[in-house]
Amino acid sequence: MKYETVIGLEVHAELSTKTKIYCSCENSFGGDTNTRCCPVCIGLPGALPVLNRTVVDYGIKAGLAMHCSIASYCKQDRKNYFYPDLPKAYQISQFDLPLCSAGYVEIDTEEGMKNIGITRIHIEEDAGKLLHAEGANFSLVDYNRGGVPLIEIVSEPDMRSPEEAMAFLEAIKSTLQAIGVSDCKMQEGSLRCDINVSVRPEGQEEFGVRSECKNVNSFHAAVRAIKYERDRQIAVLEAGGTVEQETRRWDDAKGESFLMRSKEEAHDYRYFPEPDLAPIYVDDAWIEDLRTSLPELPSEKKKRYVETYSLPKYDAGLIGASLGLSKLFEDTVAAGAAPKTASNWLLGEISKILNESMLEAEAIPFDGKALAELIAMIESGAISGTIAKQVLPEMFAGNKSPKQIVEEKGLAQISDEGAIMDMIQEVLAQNEAAVADFRAGKDKAIGFLTGQVMRASKGKANPGVIQKMLREALTALK
Amino acid sequence: MKDCATVLSAICGKDAKDSTSLSVPTPDFMGALTGECKGMKIGLPKEYFSDAVDPAVRDAVLSAAKSYEAMGAEVAECTLPMLDYALEAYYLISSAEASSNLARYDGVRYGFRAEGCKDLEDLFLKTRSEGFGKEVKRRIMLGTFVLSSGYYDAYYKKAQQTRTLICQDFARVFESFDCILTPTSPCTAWKFGEKSADPVQMYLADICTVSVNIAGLPALSMPCGTDAAGLPVGVQLIGGRLRDDVILRAAYALEQNGKGGR
Numbered sequence A: 001m002k003y004e005t006v007i008g009l010e011v012h013a014e015l016s017t018k019t020k021i022y023c024s025c026e027n028s029f030g031g032d033t034n035t036r037c038c039p040v041c042i043g044l045p046g047a048l049p050v051l052n053r054t055v056v057d058y059g060i061k062a063g064l065a066m067h068c069s070i071a072s073y074c075k076q077d078r079k080n081y082f083y084p085d086l087p088k089a090y091q092i093s094q095f096d097l098p099l100c101s102a103g104y105v106e107i108d109t110e111e112g113m114k115n116i117g118i119t120r121i122h123i124e125e126d127a128g129k130l131l132h133a134e135g136a137n138f139s140l141v142d143y144n145r146g147g148v149p150l151i152e153i154v155s156e157p158d159m160r161s162p163e164e165a166m167a168f169l170e171a172i173k174s175t176l177q178a179i180g181v182s183d184c185k186m187q188e189g190s191l192r193c194d195i196n197v198s199v200r201p202e203g204q205e206e207f208g209v210r211s212e213c214k215n216v217n218s219f220h221a222a223v224r225a226i227k228y229e230r231d232r233q234i235a236v237l238e239a240g241g242t243v244e245q246e247t248r249r250w251d252d253a254k255g256e257s258f259l260m261r262s263k264e265e266a267h268d269y270r271y272f273p274e275p276d277l278a279p280i281y282v283d284d285a286w287i288e289d290l291r292t293s294l295p296e297l298p299s300e301k302k303k304r305y306v307e308t309y310s311l312p313k314y315d316a317g318l319i320g321a322s323l324g325l326s327k328l329f330e331d332t333v334a335a336g337a338a339p340k341t342a343s344n345w346l347l348g349e350i351s352k353i354l355n356e357s358m359l360e361a362e363a364i365p366f367d368g369k370a371l372a373e374l375i376a377m378i379e380s381g382a383i384s385g386t387i388a389k390q391v392l393p394e395m396f397a398g399n400k401s402p403k404q405i406v407e408e409k410g411l412a413q414i415s416d417e418g419a420i421m422d423m424i425q426e427v428l429a430q431n432e433a434a435v436a437d438f439r440a441g442k443d444k445a446i447g448f449l450t451g452q453v454m455r456a457s458k459g460k461a462n463p464g465v466i467q468k469m470l471r472e473a474l475t476a477l478k
Numbered sequence B: 001m002k003d004c005a006t007v008l009s010a011i012c013g014k015d016a017k018d019s020t021s022l023s024v025p026t027p028d029f030m031g032a033l034t035g036e037c038k039g040m041k042i043g044l045p046k047e048y049f050s051d052a053v054d055p056a057v058r059d060a061v062l063s064a065a066k067s068y069e070a071m072g073a074e075v076a077e078c079t080l081p082m083l084d085y086a087l088e089a090y091y092l093i094s095s096a097e098a099s100s101n102l103a104r105y106d107g108v109r110y111g112f113r114a115e116g117c118k119d120l121e122d123l124f125l126k127t128r129s130e131g132f133g134k135e136v137k138r139r140i141m142l143g144t145f146v147l148s149s150g151y152y153d154a155y156y157k158k159a160q161q162t163r164t165l166i167c168q169d170f171a172r173v174f175e176s177f178d179c180i181l182t183p184t185s186p187c188t189a190w191k192f193g194e195k196s197a198d199p200v201q202m203y204l205a206d207i208c209t210v211s212v213n214i215a216g217l218p219a220l221s222m223p224c225g226t227d228a229a230g231l232p233v234g235v236q237l238i239g240g241r242l243r244d245d246v247i248l249r250a251a252y253a254l255e256q257n258g259k260g261g262r
């Protein structure tokens, strides 16, 4: 039987506010353990929470960027459970009245654009972190992360494949980054997700029983966990069994998920309104203020790049999704480069260097003027494309302009015909077979010979000039 | 009353670290102590004078009412029909909050930690079993129960709805009265340990005072005579929302009148 996979995601994103959600401790990653805490965020008796207004701002911004309606009245609730990383033994979250609800984000699928529904976005506090010393029969707790503001974004079960889930996560990430509310650094745990998966026979309208998978810490892990869970559920059904509603834990190292608790063992969190905090009232003026402060969103950038610069959709989507790339792209084009050429450099060589050095686009040290200068040097014939690829890493290494690098390293293209002719004569003398091929009418040989001359010039000779002169030299030999 | 007004003047106002405090101007509490209460309208809610109230207590409160009339205040009966439910609502809401507030005493971060625990769950169980006293455990269990899924709507939510009705009851009375005069407790003090076996009997003694906590109203209690055994009787003055100055004025007048002394 053919099955359809139904996926819903719960994404937790740490907000990049200056201070924590209920106290004035610094909100930043790293630092010595237990140095960023105070009586409020370690839950000392008598200490009371005071809501950080910026957290509400950021939550509303996220809601607006994802086309949600913003609640004019909402409240915060206590989620009660015991765990050592939770010093109050309850997490302040939002239960039945979230800050934002009923929105959507657009994703690109093979069948075109698709809207993935956003059920709700609510604000809450993060917990501390357990540290397990190897071989020790105890654990330690670092409360630095306790009280760091989070938004939880809950999607509708609108995704039908791991690829769609990936596209959704990418869309969430680029949107949150674009509006400046979260840096979404997966390796620092600032973006985490829980995955809800069910399968149903194709054509069936009713959803299958879903399982929830926790501890998914990267987009890559999300895709693997979804595939694993889909295959597991199909195998259960195919064997005549029934899928149980349960919570599972993803083990990325093993590539498997394990049962955490069944439906019967599900926690009763005893949610109730947080009595230490007043309700949140959001008026229209507040919302409009934030709406006008929103920058252009990745989806809007994509459209504009296609319309204004005639970029292919694929290029436009990738550049538009990254703050760093889109800024560099626009600056490069503004400095005179052709849009598609700029895009090719950004998505080609530049992305390659970023990936190899595990850098974000925001870390690119040069600006659009420099990239435009590099492109202009190729177009004017001052350097070849091959040389440009050698110049680029130098641009990453320091703050020198492409022109400076080319001058200092002596990389300027050789257009001096005398020098090139010397190299041609040498290459022709060393490649008699190719010369014979050319004489026998095999025009392809000219490509090979051009390559040899390029090599002899260490990439500095102008390929157009080489070819022209090669043909002349070969014809003269006939 | 001067002491009371002095302390209140010092502690009143917005506390930046307490989100439940209000940002409103602090009234002139000392200035409210005029020593007179002519024209003040004082309500005697009939629900506070039922047969469950000790006659000695009732007499003391009624004699305070007479003093007020003699000073030119208008005293009249009023009614707070939702008061019957205040005690239940109070114990459900306060126990629910207590069950959550006290959960932090789990032996992890601070306070008492039980010895010889074999794992995390054991640590939580033993610490809480050994560390909490009987009455605290009773309230934690009651509070946990009323917040549990399946019981929340019937207990906690209903208690909160009742709370709203009680607030409305008081608000209605304060449309026509400046303050309310009641006993502080339905009986005078009992012997130590006398009612410990029957917690409901003990909770009932709170019946006169819990309603103001539920409704968020200012109230004060002042001594007002003794019973036959010489044990002190207290009267309670309840004011409208944020009208602490009104009850201070009324209490000071009674104090100056020779009542309410030590």
Ligand SMILES: [Zn+2]
Residues within 6 Å of the ligand: A020, A023, A024, A025, A036, A037, A038, A039, A040, A041, A042, A147
């Ligand atoms: Zn703190």
